[in-house]
């Protein structure tokens with residue numbers, strides 16, 4: 001809780017909560033960033049032969065023609081893989097409902113199940129040569145029937161995996177009865193009003209500007225491996241490599257260098273390349289690097305979003321939901337390495353800020369011969385919110401009520417927290433919301449967008465022959481899931497503060513926000529603090545960066561580590577100054593007696609005192625001797641329970657998730673002739689608890705909304721009936737440029753989380769979550785046509801107009 | 805067969821021996837070690853690989869190195885002068901115009917050339933100028949702000 005941070009310290013250093021400029025930028029704006037492909041200038045290059053078919057049996061692989069390529073070093077197929085490396089990749093998150101989880105082999109064994117599946121790895125002098133060799137390798141395929149489209153797959157005329165009946169990976173039902181014990185279906189039957197409809201959400205993908213990549217260096221003298229990967233979890237990649245290669249864990253280090261965006265796809269681990277490249281590097285005793293190209297990223301990493309939802313809802317005259325019954329068909333692609341997290345998140349987060357009388361949700365997670373589905377920013381929430389918010393709008397339309405009134409009628413009230421939704425969340429813990437103020441959010445949003453004056457604006461536009469509409473969408477986002485993160489903080493005798501945490505960064509500005517936390521907690525100048533993330537040499541235990549968890553879990557772990565350091569510093573200072581530690585304060589890196597500033601000692605000196613071995617390498621170590629009390633002959637120089645050095649390590653393990661929330665509204669204009677859709681205004685009210693750096697939080701929101709706009713209007717993965725991805729390039733997959741993204745107006749509401757010391761929730765994913773719902777609502781409002789699928793292009797809208 | 809080429813990169817004469825098919829982006833990154841120029845698509849759409857060729861922005865992933873023999877190239881590494889950041893670089897940091905920073909070199913080069921030709925652009929012109937570059941992180945709002953801010957800094961310093 002923020003109360004635990006003493007206001008005096010916050011005031012003095014003043015960086016927590018401030019718009020501090022980013023640490024990361026100096027290197028990134030001068031070309032000195034170190035992204036994966038910037039490393040290993042002399043490494044050999046790996047390239048892959050990937051399946052051109054969605055479903056086929058491999059009859060034969062003929063590499064003969066490639067062997068003459070000048071510069072070729074090695075060619076590997078599944079047959080070459082030893083021991084556990086030849087086994088399927090791990091299923092990361094098993095679940096009892098995932099009865100038929102399947103994962104791919106690092107290199108295809110006998111059958112390929114999507115276009116892009118790796119079949120052969122080639123190592124050569126450079127990437128050009130490696131690709132030359134790839135193009136000369138002949139793979140003889142027997143083509144099998146591809147299964148494309150989730151509904152077709154559910155009919156199971158053909159199977160993706162021979163041993164998975166019905167193509168069903170998982171089936172799960174969760175049911176929360178009404179307070180009076182009635183089931184959702186009973187409540188709907190008995191409700192004064194009922195509606196039933198279907199919603200469709202298309203596939204999209206993270207598409208970070210930098211694809212994946214791996215660079216491995218085997219040190220034969222030291223028998224150790226150093227691997228760089230463009231990953232969201234270097235600690236887990238390390239464990240995977242050690243296990244798959246049979247190396248002792250301390251002999252493997254994994255580093256996430258600068259990473260050019262992740263958005264979820266880089267949390268999956270190990271990618272085939274992440275174990276194949278290190279394996280070959282050790283085998284050949286050569287540095288090897290693989291850098292994913294754009295087409296590879298489209299066809300062989302991961303996608304998300306695609307769902308079909310069948311909704312039934314019962315409600316009263318005020319629009320209060322009495323029962324909700326949702327049945328989801330979720331397309332998980334060819335494999336399920338990440339389990340069923342996405343449909344579980346959809347099922348649970350669908351509830352949003354609302355009290356739903358009785359709820360039943362059922363999903364089937366279905367195999368298709370397409371790229372696997374793993375979390376993409378929002379991770380199932382955009383679909384859940386699309387469902388709930390479209391439902392709210394339909395209720396309002398049915399009753400002829402204001403859409404915001406219907407929402408307000410269903411809100412959880414501020415005095416009802418902690419609020420138990422009666423379900424199990426993605427982390428296996430109860431879905432209990434920690435805090436929030438939804439009525440206030442809505443009030444702020446209506447004011448920001450001008451909800452009440454919109455009818456006048458619409459009339460005005462209509463008088464000019466223009467068609468405009470307004471939409472609103474609300475969400476609650478479980479953030480900061482456990483199990484834990486850790487932080488390490490060390491003050492050295494030069495007064496510098498070195499901080500590390502195991503989770504990784506992909507542009508979120510962690511070096512900056514964590515330094516803000518440390519400067520505030522420890523009472524040191526911001527400039528003295530440096531932060532390292534995602535480097536297993538510095539911190540070995542971590543989970544990773546996903547689920548908007550870095551600020552919550554690592555942020556609090558670092559704060560707790562600072563408190564340990566602070567306590568130790570005050571203890572040593574009290575000794576040296578012959579003062580009571582309770583009378584001491586740290587300001588600007590100097591410990592002093594409150595009210596007597598002359599009685600002081602800098603942290604740098606305390607760092608020296610904390611280590612009985614007094615080096616005399618610098619002024620500080622010499623100066624420190626004046627404070628050193630003579631060691632007592634009957635005590636060891638390092639007392640029991642103590643450690644040398646001014647440093648501390650701590651972990652933060654949340655009891656359960658925090659719940660951030662927000663509400664968005666948009667005004668769109670649709671062209672009566674061309675059906676072009678233009679977003680005129682976009683407003684966001686956002687509550688992620690205490691803000692560490694509002695500038696960075698706003699940046700996260702902007703980026704999220706932009707991805708949401710992509711998902712709402714432009715982005716979809718187009719597969720043909722053969723399972724070919726037709727738009728696997730930036731030319732054809734329409735990511736928004738600056739011209740497509742509206743200016744985003746943002747207001748913050750801060751309801752601190754009572755669950756953690758800093759009072760923070762997470763902010764990383766929020767922006768993207770409600771956008772499809774909001775834009776659909778606004779288009780529907782402009783056009784008077786129900787919008788029940790996303791994305792919606794001008795041609796789609798045109799078709800809807802014709803069908804009206 | 806390799807070709808011997810000479811480029812003037814960031815004011816320095818650089819030589820390389822490259823096959824005809826070597827992309828300029830690869831030549832800069834791998835032959836000359838200037839890894840500040842990034843590659844996001846290699847099909848000319850994202851703009852991450854943008855460099856200035858005789859002052860004009862080009863996509864180095866769509867350019868063969870051998871075709872620019874003898875020409876002058878400015879990459880992101882050459883935008884600062886004598887250790888001092890250019891107005892565009894400063895503005896991007898000040899306005900939080902970057903997150904992961906992968907697209908940033910392309911935006912910086914594009915904006916540098918744009919503001920040289922149009923030192924006082926309006927909103928529409930800024931939007932137009934950067935509308936050929938993709939960024940997946942920022943939502944562009946702060947990039948737009950940064951370009952305006954850079955124009956301002958440039959004007960202040962000229963004045």
Ligand code: FES
Pocket residue numbers: 842843844845846847848849850851852853854863864865866
């Ligand atoms: S890498 Fe050249 S335009 Fe994308």
Ligand code: FES
Pocket residue numbers: 209260261507901902903904905906907908938939940941942
């Ligand atoms: S800052 Fe990451 S792509 Fe632009």
